[in-house]
Amino acid sequence: xxxxxxxxxxxxxxxxxxxxxxxxxxxxxxxxxxxxxxxxxxxxxxxxxxxxxxxxxxxxxxxxxxxxxxxxxxxxxxxxxxxxxxxxxxxxxxxxxxxxxxxxxxxxxxxxxxxxxxxxxxxxxxxxxxxxxxxxxxxxxxxxxxxxxxxxxxxxxxxxxxxxxxxxxxxxxxxxxxxxxxxxxxxxxxxxxxxxxxxxxxxxxxxxxxxxxxxxxxxxxxxxxxxxxxxxxxxxxxxxxxxxxxxxxxxxxxxxxxxxxxxxxxxxxxxxxxxxxxxxxxxxxxxxxxxxxxxxxxxxxxxxxxxxxxxxxxxxxxxxxxxxxxxxxxxxxxxxxxxxxxxxxxxxxxxxxxxxxxxxxxxxxxxxxxxxxx
Amino acid sequence: xxxxxxxxxxxxxxxxxxxxxxxxxxxxxxxxxxxxxxxxxxxxxxxxxxxxxxxxxxxxxxxxxxxxxxxxxxxxxxxxxxxxxxxxxxxxxxxxxxxxxxxxxxxxxxxxxxxxxxxxxxxxxxxxxxxxxxxxxxxxxxxxxxxxxxxxxxxxxxxxxxxxxxxxxxxxxxxxxxxxxxxxxxxxxxxxxxxxxxxxxxxxxxxxxxxxxxxxxxxxxxxxxxxxxxxxxxxxxxxxxxxxxxxxxxxxxxxxxxxxxxxxxxxxxxxxxxxxxxxxxxxxxxxxxxxxxxxxxxxxxxxxxxxxxxxxxxxxxxxxxxxxxxx
Numbered sequence: 001x002x003x004x005x006x007x008x009x010x011x012x013x014x015x016x017x018x019x020x021x022x023x024x025x026x027x028x029x030x031x032x033x034x035x036x037x038x039x040x041x042x043x044x045x046x047x048x049x050x051x052x053x054x055x056x057x058x059x060x061x062x063x064x065x066x067x068x069x070x071x072x073x074x075x076x077x078x079x080x081x082x083x084x085x086x087x088x089x090x091x092x093x094x095x096x097x098x099x100x101x102x103x104x105x106x107x108x109x110x111x112x113x114x115x116x117x118x119x120x121x122x123x124x125x126x127x128x129x130x131x132x133x134x135x136x137x138x139x140x141x142x143x144x145x146x147x148x149x150x151x152x153x154x155x156x157x158x159x160x161x162x163x164x165x166x167x168x169x170x171x172x173x174x175x176x177x178x179x180x181x182x183x184x185x186x187x188x189x190x191x192x193x194x195x196x197x198x199x200x201x202x203x204x205x206x207x208x209x210x211x212x213x214x215x216x217x218x219x220x221x222x223x224x225x226x227x228x229x230x231x232x233x234x235x236x237x238x239x240x241x242x243x244x245x246x247x248x249x250x251x252x253x254x255x256x257x258x259x260x261x262x263x264x265x266x267x268x269x270x271x272x273x274x275x276x277x278x279x280x281x282x283x284x285x286x287x288x289x290x291x292x293x294x295x296x297x298x299x300x301x302x303x304x305x306x307x308x309x310x311x312x313x314x315x316x317x318x319x320x321x322x323x324x325x326x327x328x329x330x331x332x333x334x335x336x337x338x339x340x341x342x343x344x345x346x347x348x349x350x351x352x353x354x355x356x357x358x359x360x361x362x363x364x365x366x367x368x369x370x371x372x373x374x
Numbered sequence: 375x376x377x378x379x380x381x382x383x384x385x386x387x388x389x390x391x392x393x394x395x396x397x398x399x400x401x402x403x404x405x406x407x408x409x410x411x412x413x414x415x416x417x418x419x420x421x422x423x424x425x426x427x428x429x430x431x432x433x434x435x436x437x438x439x440x441x442x443x444x445x446x447x448x449x450x451x452x453x454x455x456x457x458x459x460x461x462x463x464x465x466x467x468x469x470x471x472x473x474x475x476x477x478x479x480x481x482x483x484x485x486x487x488x489x490x491x492x493x494x495x496x497x498x499x500x501x502x503x504x505x506x507x508x509x510x511x512x513x514x515x516x517x518x519x520x521x522x523x524x525x526x527x528x529x530x531x532x533x534x535x536x537x538x539x540x541x542x543x544x545x546x547x548x549x550x551x552x553x554x555x556x557x558x559x560x561x562x563x564x565x566x567x568x569x570x571x572x573x574x575x576x577x578x579x580x581x582x583x584x585x586x587x588x589x590x591x592x593x594x595x596x597x598x599x600x601x602x603x604x605x606x607x608x609x610x611x612x613x614x615x616x617x618x619x620x621x622x623x624x625x626x627x628x629x630x631x632x633x634x635x636x637x638x639x640x641x642x643x644x645x646x647x648x649x650x651x652x653x654x655x656x657x658x659x660x661x662x663x664x665x666x667x668x669x670x671x672x673x674x675x676x677x678x679x680x681x682x683x684x685x686x687x688x689x690x691x692x693x694x695x696x697x698x699x700x701x
Binding site: 003004007062122125126127128129130131133134135137138141142144145146148151152153154155156157158159161186187188189191192193207210211214215235238239242243246247249250251252253254255256257258259260261262265266267272275276280281284287288291292293318321322324325327328329331332333336372373374 | 394398438442487492524534568575579593600
């Protein structure tokens with residue numbers, strides 16, 4: 001019971017952390033109005049981009065996990081305090097307009113919410129004893145138990161001589177170790193239940209934001225757009241509700257273990273799920289806003305894409321998939337529209353993937369190795 | 375995708391993976407392609423109306439993007455010649471199916487269905503969408519996650535109820551052994567940042583072999599238990615080629631395979647001496663076997679000692695002594 005209560009608190013605090021991080025950055029960007037879903041999503045990408053950098057430094061320098069947890073505690077606390085103080089009033093304002101916004105959504109929002117709750121409930125109860133679960137949760141549980149990062153083979157517990165390049169840069173599992181350390185809950189509960197539910201929820205949010213981008217009118221930075229109450233926006237949010245509902249229904253009927261739907265329902269704690277169901281829909285949303293001509297501030301759009309790819313590197317080496325999509329979507333656009341200035345934005349957003357790929361290739365070919373001992 | 379390799383299928387590899395990827399969910403692909411064709415028709419129709427050209431670009435942007443992505447991928451990521459040349463070199467054959475994530479089929483199908491629903495009257499939209507969902511429900515099986523796993527977990531850790539019981543029994547026994555006390559005092563004060571110190575620390579942990587159904591649940595639940603098998607090697611023993619690596623030729627694999635074969639009586643040619651040698655090489659401390667599959671006679675002849683019968687499993691220790699007792 002105590003573990004369940006702590007797990008509940010951990011879920012809420014982590015969601016608050018993402019909301020605060022996203023809200024602060026949105027406000028710093030000069031956004032007067034913003035959406036909770038957009039702030040959550042942006043906060044999620046920013047958090048994991050920062051986590052990737054700090055955790056990678058900790059891994060390479062053989063720092064103990066406890067030290068990483070302290071650093072993240074300071075950053076998380078700063079983000080939560082800054083968000084609450086700096087954006088608290090905005091949240092209250094958003095809450096006051098909630099009835100109006102719900103009215104704009106119409107009846108479809110209730111079906112969409114029901115579908116999202118169903119996905120989260122399934123993530124809550126789902127039991128996965130697969131080989132991959134063994135590896136990814138084992139990474140976190142081993143890290144917490146040995147107070148180290150990546151030094152021991154997660155599936156048998158023996159000391160490795162060097163960290164496997166395939167897993168050396170996808171450091172998302174250590175977030176679970178850090179949170180378990182901070183909230184004093186078993187890693188297996190944080191990874192399999194807390195993060196399972198958070199990830200499933202965030203994936204649904206990403207699909208909803210994609211829906212907004214697909215149907216919104218011209219807005220400033222469509223990936224995290226403002227949702228006003230004018231007629232056009234009301235129509236867009238209704239379409240986005242139906243779109244979210246349909247995507248979740250289609251995922252429900254994804255009949256093979258390879259489709260993103262299976263990852264959403266059964267492997268939502270894994271970084272691969274975040275690539276397929278969170279990073280990819282967000283990158284698609286950015287590409288859609290470019291092709292539809294609804295992307296307002298390109299500076300913010302490519303900054304968001306940079307964060308998505310950087311967080312993707314943290315999640316899984318499958319980040320090549322959203323990077324490939326981005327390339328396939330943007331290069332033809334640049335050529336058709338002769339908008340060659342966009343190439344700089346594209347190259348900027350691909351920097352995390354290129355850096356990761358370079359490190360991975362050099363590491364795989366033993367140009368350098370990441371040792372596990374001094 | 376297990377069993378689907380470039381060496382086996384050559385240029386047919388990409389279509390084979392595509393078929394395996396969608397399985398019985400091909401209806402989604404049909405909706406996506408039909409939507410793209412309908413979207414193209416709308417773009418062409420709007421182009422003939424000069425006043426609606428700009429609006430046409432906006433509304434048709436998604437379809438144009440989908441075509442652009444599809445064409446680029448057909449030339450690169452889904453091009454059988456490129457795939458045949460590059461994918462094996464990158465070691466991506468088992469995970470090539472993820473290339474199909476990059477084509478936004480699910481979100482694309484939902485987009486076209488939503489666009490359609492808001493273009494027609496509410497009643498028509500409701501009927502058509504209900505029909506589509508009904509067809510999906512009839513033609514396509516429910517997601518495997520839900521099909522096989524929709525049940526409440528045994529405990530808050532979401533592991534089999536026997537895992538905590540067995541792990542506790544192993545720790546209880548191990549901590550009473552002379553070997554544990556010896557290893558603990560050897561590891562005391564050792565610098566775990568060094569290779570030697572870290573290995574001394576690992577030796578203070580019990581090393582076990584679990585049945586396949588429990589093996590992958592143990593270390594996420596209890597990382598203070600070490601295992602004789604690592605994941606990929608165990609998968610290989612069980613006949614899974616999901617990792618794309620065949621461990622049967624590996625030197626370290628032979629004694630490990632022999633231990634499992636002996637535990638389950640799968641190889642009658644294994645003698646107690648051979649098993650003892652394998653247990654020594656693999657540095658195994660504990661063997662956990664299902665009661666009804668247990669090859670007890672051979673295990674006991676090889677010196678394994680039954681230390682517990684917990685939650686339907688026999689737990690044997692090997693090579694461990696408790697002050698004064700013989701091992």
